[in-house]
Amino acid sequence: MTDSTIAGSNPARPEIYIEQLQKVAEIQAAPLGLMHRLYAFSALRKLSLLILLATAWQIYALILNNPLIFPAFTATAMALLRGFISGELLQAGAATIWLLLKGYGLGLLLAAVLTTLASATRIGADLLETLTAMFNPLPSIAMLPLAMVWFGLGDGSVIFVLVHAVLWAVALNTFSGFKSVSQTLKLVGQNYGLTGPAYIFRILIPGAFASILTGLKVGWAFAWRTLIAAELVFGASSGSGGLGWFLFQKKNELLITEVFAGLLTIIIFGLLIENLVFKTIENRTIRRWGMLQ
Numbered sequence: 001m002t003d004s005t006i007a008g009s010n011p012a013r014p015e016i017y018i019e020q021l022q023k024v025a026e027i028q029a030a031p032l033g034l035m036h037r038l039y040a041f042s043a044l045r046k047l048s049l050l051i052l053l054a055t056a057w058q059i060y061a062l063i064l065n066n067p068l069i070f071p072a073f074t075a076t077a078m079a080l081l082r083g084f085i086s087g088e089l090l091q092a093g094a095a096t097i098w099l100l101l102k103g104y105g106l107g108l109l110l111a112a113v114l115t116t117l118a119s120a121t122r123i124g125a126d127l128l129e130t131l132t133a134m135f136n137p138l139p140s141i142a143m144l145p146l147a148m149v150w151f152g153l154g155d156g157s158v159i160f161v162l163v164h165a166v167l168w169a170v171a172l173n174t175f176s177g178f179k180s181v182s183q184t185l186k187l188v189g190q191n192y193g194l195t196g197p198a199y200i201f202r203i204l205i206p207g208a209f210a211s212i213l214t215g216l217k218v219g220w221a222f223a224w225r226t227l228i229a230a231e232l233v234f235g236a237s238s239g240s241g242g243l244g245w246f247l248f249q250k251k252n253e254l255l256i257t258e259v260f261a262g263l264l265t266i267i268i269f270g271l272l273i274e275n276l277v278f279k280t281i282e283n284r285t286i287r288r289w290g291m292l293q
Contacts, residue, residue, distance in 0.1 A: 071257040079261035096242030103162025111170040140165035165222040170215040177211025
């Protein structure tokens, strides 16, 4: 297709085509309106969606008119505020986060060992693929009864199921990312004489970081859900715990508004970790490196 065909004009009159190009350039250079500028902010768009969801929540609760089944958003927000002021929700949240960090950190360490072994030897790769195929489909919470037999009623059992939730997702995504690193980049590292840890940290990890970050996110999501479910069980057993125990206790007392406040706290923690931790890592790594649009 020629330029004159695109312009819809006679090839003998190129000035018409030039005039059309000038009009397109003027349109593109024109300042955006206020709504367009506001729409360009991702945080504002997400905030608008949250406000719409809260409004729908409030309307549905008012129509249902049964706080024992579905409390209003305003009542839940007030219960959330009371929980933060009294420190009850903050204490439960801190206990949950601390336990999550221990299980998540140990899971990452074991994933690093397995991935390094798989990258170094063919037997290691076969071992990782076999173990992942066996245990990755197995729900972590299904390991809880066995963990209770092995480690008793304590943090050890919860950490065990957290490691199971984190390990396979992180190891599988990291190893897949290592295999997807371009051969050219690997040859460059070898030509510079990089071997061992230097080769891994300077070539493989930067080249596979998009997959690694995906594994970290998936592992975090699995661990977070597993921990809340495990705390429900251990809260009932030992009388203490984090956000899961908070939900269990308030449900037994028929304080449904407080139950919703606990659920909202779990959502808030999830949003904060996603947007403050993982989003920051993403912006400072793969986006800066041009690996993600």
